[in-house]
Amino acid sequence: MTKQYKTLGDDIWKNKVEKINAELFTLTYGSIVAQLVKDYEDFTEVNKQLEKMGYNIGTRLIEDFLARSGVGRCQDFRETAEMVSKVGFKMFLNITPAVTNISADGREFSLVLDENPLAECVELPDQALVDELWYSNILCGVLRGSLEMVQMQVDAFFVTDTLRGDDMTEIRVKLIRYLEEEVPAGED
Amino acid sequence: MSSSASATSRLSVMSMAASLPSVGGYSSAASSIYAKRNTTNILERHLNKTRGTEVSVNAFAFLFSEMLQYTQKRVNGIQDLERKLNELGYRVGIRALDLLVWRDKNSKRETRVLGMLYFIHTTVWKTMFGKQADSLEKSTENEDEYMISDNDPMVSKFISIPKDVSQLNCGAFMAGIVEAIMDGCQFPSRVTAHTVPIDSFPLRTTILIKLDREVLDREEQLK
Numbered sequence: 582m583t584k585q586y587k588t589l590g591d592d593i594w595k596n597k598v599e600k601i602n603a604e605l606f607t608l609t610y611g612s613i614v615a616q617l618v619k620d621y622e623d624f625t626e627v628n629k630q631l632e633k634m635g636y637n638i639g640t641r642l643i644e645d646f647l648a649r650s651g652v653g654r655c656q657d658f659r660e661t662a663e664m665v666s667k668v669g670f671k672m673f674l675n676i677t678p679a680v681t682n683i684s685a686d687g688r689e690f691s692l693v694l695d696e697n698p699l700a701e702c703v704e705l706p707d708q709a710l711v712d713e714l715w716y717s718n719i720l721c722g723v724l725r726g727s728l729e730m731v732q733m734q735v736d737a738f739f740v741t742d743t744l745r746g747d748d749m750t751e752i753r754v755k756l757i758r759y760l761e762e763e764v765p766a767g768e769d
Numbered sequence: 770m771s772s773s774a775s776a777t778s779r780l781s782v783m784s785m786a787a788s789l790p791s792v793g794g795y796s797s798a799a800s801s802i803y804a805k806r807n808t809t810n811i812l813e814r815h816l817n818k819t820r821g822t823e824v825s826v827n828a829f830a831f832l833f834s835e836m837l838q839y840t841q842k843r844v845n846g847i848q849d850l851e852r853k854l855n856e857l858g859y860r861v862g863i864r865a866l867d868l869l870v871w872r873d874k875n876s877k878r879e880t881r882v883l884g885m886l887y888f889i890h891t892t893v894w895k896t897m898f899g900k901q902a903d904s905l906e907k908s909t910e911n912e913d914e915y916m917i918s919d920n921d922p923m924v925s926k927f928i929s930i931p932k933d934v935s936q937l938n939c940g941a942f943m944a945g946i947v948e949a950i951m952d953g954c955q956f957p958s959r960v961t962a963h964t965v966p967i968d969s970f971p972l973r974t975t976i977l978i979k980l981d982r983e984v985l986d987r988e989e990q991l992k
Contacts, residue, residue, distance in 0.1 A: 594825075601923065603822035604868065605861070605897050606829050612860040613836050620843070634839060638831045645827055673828040701819050704811045719832075 586663050589650065590671035597649055598672060607701045614716065624712035631715075635722020643727035646672065658756050659683060661733065662690040665724070674698050678752075688756040691740065693749055705744050715739040717750070724754060732760045816871060830927040837928065837939065847934055851941040851961075858945020865946065866953040869896060878954070882915075882980065882988050885956050889947055890917055897946070898923050903973075913980040917947070920970040938962045940974040947976055957981045 613634075617627045650668055655661045662680045671677050676698065682691040699717045715721075721737040728735045734757045741747035840853045869892060879885040886905055894902040898919075908914035925939045940962030948960035958980045965975045 599826040600823040601826045601829055601899060602897055603824045604819055604865070606824045606832070607819070608861040608864055609829070609832060609836070609857075611864075612857045613832070613839075615860060616857060617839075630839075634835045637838070638835055642827075642831055673825050675822070675824055698819075698822065698824055702811065702814065 583663050583667065586667035587677070589652070590668040590677065593649055593668065593672050594675060600675075603675075603698050604701070607698055607703075610699045610719070611703060618709075618714075624709055624714040628713070628715055628718050631718035632722040632725070635719035635724075636726035637722075638719070639723040639726020639728075640730055642673070642723060643730040646727065658687050658733075659690070661728070662692075662754070665728075666692055669727075681751075682753075690754055692752045692754065694752070695749070697743075697750055700742075700744055700750075703744060710745055715742060716744050717742070721752060724752070729760070732762065734758050734760055816868060820872065826923065829923075833924055833939075833942070834928065847937050850937060854939065854941035855945035855948065855960075858942040858947075859949040860945075861942075862946035862949025863953055865893070865897065866950045869893060869950075881991065882956065882984065885951070885954055886915055886917070886978070889950060893947075893950060894919070911979075913982075913985055915978045915980070917976045917978070918965070918973060919943070919976070920973050922972060922974045925972050925974060938964050938974060940964070940976065943974070944976050947978065951978065956984050958984065 614627070614631070617630050618624070621627050621630065646669055649672060652664065652668070655664055662683065666678045666680050670692075676694065676696055678692040678694040680690050681693055683689070697717055699720070703716060705714060705716060709716075715738075718739065721739065724737040725735055736755045736757055738753055740751040740753050742750050744750075836857065837854075840850060840857075844850045844853055873892060879888055890902045890905045894900065894917075902917045903920045904916075904918045906916045906918070908916060919940075922940055922943060924942050928939050930937055930939075944960045944962040948958065951958045951960065958978050960979070961977050963975050963977060965973050967973055
């Protein structure tokens with residue numbers, strides 16, 4: 582099953598996606614984070630802002646993803662995890678993080694990124710390390726936003742980050758609940 | 770905005786840390802261990818490791834639109850917004866400059882205005898946006914103005930401008946990149962972006978480069 586997602590992701594990346602220089606992308610993201618740090622001066626607030634920005638992106642990104650990949654509904658959360666890592670990340674960032682540490686009840690998983698285009702050539706100042714800045718926190722927001730649009734309320738957060746001196750970069754995604762489709766008020 | 774970054778062959782650290790302000794004082798042995806570990810790692814990376822890597826244009830478009838939305842909430846007025854975009858582009862430009870010059874086969878530093886503009890028109894545009902800029906022109910009215918045009922700027926492609934801010938040009942981001950590169954190569958100037966639509970290219974953007982007095986004087990001496 583994972584094989585078919587991988588081929589799907591590779592295929593979309595090769596044929597359906599217009600590509601640009603990753604370094605421009607990296608530098609732009611760095612510029613944004615630097616601007617946020619200058620504006621807020623408090624790294625927890627910067628984390629929150631990055632997550633919020635990611636959430637806004639995620640709500641729109643999911644449509645692009647569904648339009649381009651044409652996949653149907655996932656059967657369970659495990660499948661969601663595979664879809665996100667093999668197709669989603671591949672399609673936008675050209676990376677395939679590994680899915681690990683799936684919990685027993687299948688409601689949590691970890692994404693381990695071995696390369697992170699957002700954080701190439703980045704070095705955090707000491708104060709950011711002390712105050713727990715998660716540099717790529719926008720990714721957590723994107724995950725939360727896009728999954729919420731497909732009726733899954735999740736919590737995504739960084740566990741470790743190579744920028745902070747850890748061995749690997751890991752995002753933990755926890756399913757909180759499935760959301761009910763709500764009929765908009767006024768329609769019967 | 771003067772930048773002391775000069776295009777030398779010294780292996781420069783593309784450290785975002787240099788521009789992040791430090792907040793408050795602290796002293797902790799644990800953090801300096803972190804710092805040490807990170808520093809050795811980043812300096813040992815080869816600069817060509819990420820050369821030629823790609824991401825999707827959608828990812829960039831989403832990121833750029835968020836950047837715009839964030840900036841829009843914190844400014845009043847179009848001029849201010851363009852200035853902020855220019856600042857954001859500036860940070861990208863100074864770092865891109867080091868990389869571009871280091872990778873360029875032609876190792877001679879540009880000292881003449883035309884050479885410099887040609888470098889931006891071809892090399893910079895090609896690496897950053899995947900194609901050369903569409904035209905390079907000298908203004909007939911003013912000695913110190915040059916224009917580089919892009920028929921279909923990637924940054925503005927996915928941005929729709931509402932009528933009430935019709936004068937806004939998201940090319941201000943590109944203008945910031947160009948300004949940083951000009952400053953970094955010792956050609957201080959003021960760079961702005963203007964929309965100059967023509968029939969087949971409604972999004973055509975012109976980057977107007979207004980060179981400082983000292984650059985013109987130097988150019989005179991070199992003739």
